[in-house]
Amino acid sequence: MKEADIRFAKLLILVNGAVPLALLAWDALHHKLGANPQNFAILTTGMMALIFLVLTMAVTPLRKVSGWNWLANTRRMLGLYAFFYAGAHFLLFFCLDRGFSVSSTLTEMVKRKFLIIGSTALVLMIPLAVTSTNAMIKRLGGKRWRALHRLAYVAAICGVIHYYMQVKADVRQPLVFAGVLAILLGYRLLDYLRQRKPVPIAAKPKVGA
Amino acid sequence: MKEANKISSREVTDPAVYFNRRKFIQAGVLATTAVATGVIYHRLNPVGAGDKHKLNTAVIQGVTKPPTATADASGFRVAEPETSLEDITHYNNFYEFSTDKEGVASAAANFETKGWQVSVEGLVRKPKVFGLDDLLKISPPEERVYRMRCVEAWSMVIPWVGFSLSKLLDAVEPLSGAKYVAFETLLDPKRMPGQRSDVLEWPYVEGLRMDEAMHPLAILASGIYGRALPPQDGAPIRLVVPWKYGFKGIKSIVKIKLVADQPRTSWSLYAPNEYGFYANVNPQVDHPRWSQATEQRIGESGRRPTLMFNGYAEQVAHLYADMDLRANF
Numbered sequence: 001m002k003e004a005d006i007r008f009a010k011l012l013i014l015v016n017g018a019v020p021l022a023l024l025a026w027d028a029l030h031h032k033l034g035a036n037p038q039n040f041a042i043l044t045t046g047m048m049a050l051i052f053l054v055l056t057m058a059v060t061p062l063r064k065v066s067g068w069n070w071l072a073n074t075r076r077m078l079g080l081y082a083f084f085y086a087g088a089h090f091l092l093f094f095c096l097d098r099g100f101s102v103s104s105t106l107t108e109m110v111k112r113k114f115l116i117i118g119s120t121a122l123v124l125m126i127p128l129a130v131t132s133t134n135a136m137i138k139r140l141g142g143k144r145w146r147a148l149h150r151l152a153y154v155a156a157i158c159g160v161i162h163y164y165m166q167v168k169a170d171v172r173q174p175l176v177f178a179g180v181l182a183i184l185l186g187y188r189l190l191d192y193l194r195q196r197k198p199v200p201i202a203a204k205p206k207v208g209a
Numbered sequence: 210m211k212e213a214n215k216i217s218s219r220e221v222t223d224p225a226v227y228f229n230r231r232k233f234i235q236a237g238v239l240a241t242t243a244v245a246t247g248v249i250y251h252r253l254n255p256v257g258a259g260d261k262h263k264l265n266t267a268v269i270q271g272v273t274k275p276p277t278a279t280a281d282a283s284g285f286r287v288a289e290p291e292t293s294l295e296d297i298t299h300y301n302n303f304y305e306f307s308t309d310k311e312g313v314a315s316a317a318a319n320f321e322t323k324g325w326q327v328s329v330e331g332l333v334r335k336p337k338v339f340g341l342d343d344l345l346k347i348s349p350p351e352e353r354v355y356r357m358r359c360v361e362a363w364s365m366v367i368p369w370v371g372f373s374l375s376k377l378l379d380a381v382e383p384l385s386g387a388k389y390v391a392f393e394t395l396l397d398p399k400r401m402p403g404q405r406s407d408v409l410e411w412p413y414v415e416g417l418r419m420d421e422a423m424h425p426l427a428i429l430a431s432g433i434y435g436r437a438l439p440p441q442d443g444a445p446i447r448l449v450v451p452w453k454y455g456f457k458g459i460k461s462i463v464k465i466k467l468v469a470d471q472p473r474t475s476w477s478l479y480a481p482n483e484y485g486f487y488a489n490v491n492p493q494v495d496h497p498r499w500s501q502a503t504e505q506r507i508g509e510s511g512r513r514p515t516l517m518f519n520g521y522a523e524q525v526a527h528l529y530a531d532m533d534l535r536a537n538f
Contacts, residue, residue: 008235015239019246027256034256034311035300035507036363044254051253099503099512112498166498168361169479170308170408 006073013074017081020048021088038096045089046118050163052082053156054180061187076132079152083129086122086159118162124155153188156181256311264294266437266444269370274352284426284451284524286354292365294434296507301441302359303460304409305394305401313441320400320440322461327446331391331466334382341445345431347380348372352435353428355451357458358490358519360476363505369449370432375423383419383467390422391415391472392448393464401461409475415448415459416472416486420528426451426521429462452521454488485538489529490519494538 024044027033033040056078063071098105109115128149130136137145160181164174275285299314306316327344330336350370358364378390396412398404404411421427430449431438438444443460450457456476466472476484483497492502492515503512518525529537 012239012242016242016246019243020250023247023250032256035296036310036505038505038510039363040254040256047254097505097512104500108500111495111500114498169304 006070009070009074010077013077013081017052017077020044021085038092042089042092042097045085045092046163049082049086049089050156050159050177052078052085053152053159054177054184056082056152057156057181057184061184064191080129080132083125086125090119090122114162114165117158117165121155121158121162124151124158128152128155153185157185255309264298264434264436264439266432266439268436269350269432272350272352272370272432272435282523284355284521285351287356287366287520289356289366290508291354291368292507297365297367297433298439298441300507302361302455303403303441303443305403305411305413305461306441307403308408314439316402317440320444322440322445325445325463327463327465329377329381329465331468332384332387333467334384335380337381344377344429344446348376350432351428353426353430353449353451355426355449356516356519357449357451357455358504358515360454360456360484360488360496360501362499362501362503362515363507364513364515365507368434369428369430370435371428371430371449373425374427374429374448375425377429377465378422378467381467386469387467388419389468389470389472390417390419391464391466391468392417392459392462393466394459395461395463410478412463413459413475414472414478415457415474417450417457418471418528419467421450421525424525424528426524452490452518452525454490456484457488487529487534487537489525489534489538490515491517491534491538493517494535 024033024041028037028041031037056075059071059075059078063069094100094102094105098108109119128151131140131145131148140148160174160177163177164171167174275283277286281288300310301313302310303313303317306313306320322341325341326338327341328336328338349372351372352368352370354366354368356364357367374390392415394413395401396404398411417427427448427450429446430443431446433439433442438447440461443458446462447460448458448462457474471486474484474486476488477486490501495501501515504515506513516522
């Protein structure tokens, strides 16, 4: 793929990633967030963070399966959007749910397991966002950078658990996220096992054995 | 030579046109994906219909409003702004129709309540199966403006139309062995599609202790804002117990049974460590997963502190004088 096309792919993600934020703001301005707009905004930004986390993690499997290596260029922006929406989610919780009270935000965060887990996800994403630049990749070296960025898996798992735990009874949506995440992590596990133990040609399964 | 030149200049697209076309296609792709993302976003995060249609259920005739002076002491009329009809009818927890609060109104729109009957039975001298009209004749309709505090930490102020549950219980003459009142919602997955999923055990069941049920604040409501209840708010008849969390207010009731032992209740069956039988509004006793100290009043921007017994302590605290409210949450 040409440089210009890659740039366009990135532009596509930049614009599309901003669409939910723009619509959320637009709907909020026009009082179209339903009866409980505060809750709606908090839930929606959290949902967007999860969606972008999952999309980020889908890049590598998709790239390997399809052979479209240019996909790798889109990963950083997807990941940064996940961090952006997670940050907005937390900020809205602080402002709207905790009424700008630092003390009540902190007490709630240490008291509630689902908030501890959610905060863990957000905190884990900070070093990933900070080291997302080309300069940082160079400085850390590919191997170390990749190892560090596996924290994204932990962040995604924490994010889905956080969502699952705060749902009152209908857990279908968090389970969908868990399922997709399991597939994406499962792919990586299989990939890892395959690379570690290259199957010798002679060890092909025998028919009828 | 001349000839060839002519042809080639016709066939080779001018670079300016070529790049413009490219830009044009890219802009098109950009716009299309942005619209698609917008549509997907709204699908994933539906916000109620936002329709401002008026409540078109029947007007309830002869509703008496409690005189304000006495109303204050009784708790029958709270002096806080009433929540809009739009919000009361488009933000509902009614899992029999949908687990999406914004989606209940449309899912319940065609719920048919013709021929509704309520069986009042158990430890009573005069058990009876009431037709809805007979039931509503038990006592004249009164307006009661109550706070409604959901266990999810949001609240409303709702002008109900109803009458004290005690009037019905008096009419059927409870026997001395009756210590609790058990309530049951209609079980009919055809009319209540949410009952096809097993998110809760169906039918929805609730219960009150006898003295709670006899308290004048506990009402059977058949209307809001002077009109019959729309389906999403529990048509045709529901329980309202304003000092308890909203889930105690069982909707679309078909059975009321007076019993000797504490009845099973739906949410405490689902998660006994999170939802108790009493479920009194209490800012000091948190839900295991969230604080109950404050609440989001629907229609307001900031949060309000949650009041003990939802602000009805003066009227009901004596019912729980000797009880550990932390253990009996």
